[in-house]
Amino acid sequence: MQDKFISKYYLVIIAFLLFATDLIYVxxxxxxxSVNLFKGSGYFMPLLINIGFLMYxxxxxDKWWLYIVPSLLCFLLGIYFISVLLFxxxxxxxxxxxxxxxRTETLLIKxxxxxxxxxxxxxxxxxKSFMGLLxxxxxxxxxxxxxxxxxxxxxxxxxxxxxxVNESTVILHTLNGEKTIMLx
Numbered sequence: 001m002q003d004k005f006i007s008k009y010y011l012v013i014i015a016f017l018l019f020a021t022d023l024i025y026v027x028x029x030x031x032x033x034s035v036n037l038f039k040g041s042g043y044f045m046p047l048l049i050n051i052g053f054l055m056y057x058x059x060x061x062d063k064w065w066l067y068i069v070p071s072l073l074c075f076l077l078g079i080y081f082i083s084v085l086l087f088x089x090x091x092x093x094x095x096x097x098x099x100x101x102x103r104t105e106t107l108l109i110k111x112x113x114x115x116x117x118x119x120x121x122x123x124x125x126x127x128k129s130f131m132g133l134l135x136x137x138x139x140x141x142x143x144x145x146x147x148x149x150x151x152x153x154x155x156x157x158x159x160x161x162x163x164x165v166n167e168s169t170v171i172l173h174t175l176n177g178e179k180t181i182m183l184x
Contacts, residue, residue, distance in 0.1 A: 011060065018053055021046065034135045036128075044084075047077055097128075098159055100167045105183050107170060108135060111153045118148040121156050127183045141181050145174060 028035050051073050058066035098107045106128040113121045125141040145156050156175050163171040168183040
């Protein structure tokens with residue numbers, strides 16, 4: 001009887017911590033942040049952890065109706081995972097960092113390219129914060145560059161020679177002209 005109480009006590013603590021973590025993810029999403037805890041997985045790993053916890057609850061209480069939600073989530077996660085694999089096999093994102101002169105700020109550049117006669121380079125800019133665990137997408141900084149020459153994405157954006165105005169402002173000398181990015 002005492003063991004059953006202790007296991008339920010730990011179950012409640014784990015459920016509370018998992019719920020708090022989920023709230024952090026929701027808050028980050030609605031404030032244009034993404035959590036960089038699990039590299040390259042996005043929201044896949046936290047969702048998998050939630051499903052595993054729900055399955056554990058179903059096994060612990062041995063009620064048939066508790067299996068419905070985790071089973072449905074597993075099915076939906078499987079569909080999501082397959083669609084992400086198919087999409088990423090066609091077009092995948094590359095990541096590069098630029099550090100400020102004193103290394104107090106980091107600009108993460110997410111880029112990909114699509115070719116059909118000429119190449120279109122697509123860039124998204126993110127600021128790393130909270131020891132690199134959070135990525136803040138910089139509003140209005142996304143850009144596309146079209147190029148008919150044989151250049152790679154880094155040469156088009158010219159990230160090897162950025163001009164830092166201060167620790168929070170960088171100027172990139174692209175093929176389309178200068179692009180000023182403010183990390184604030």
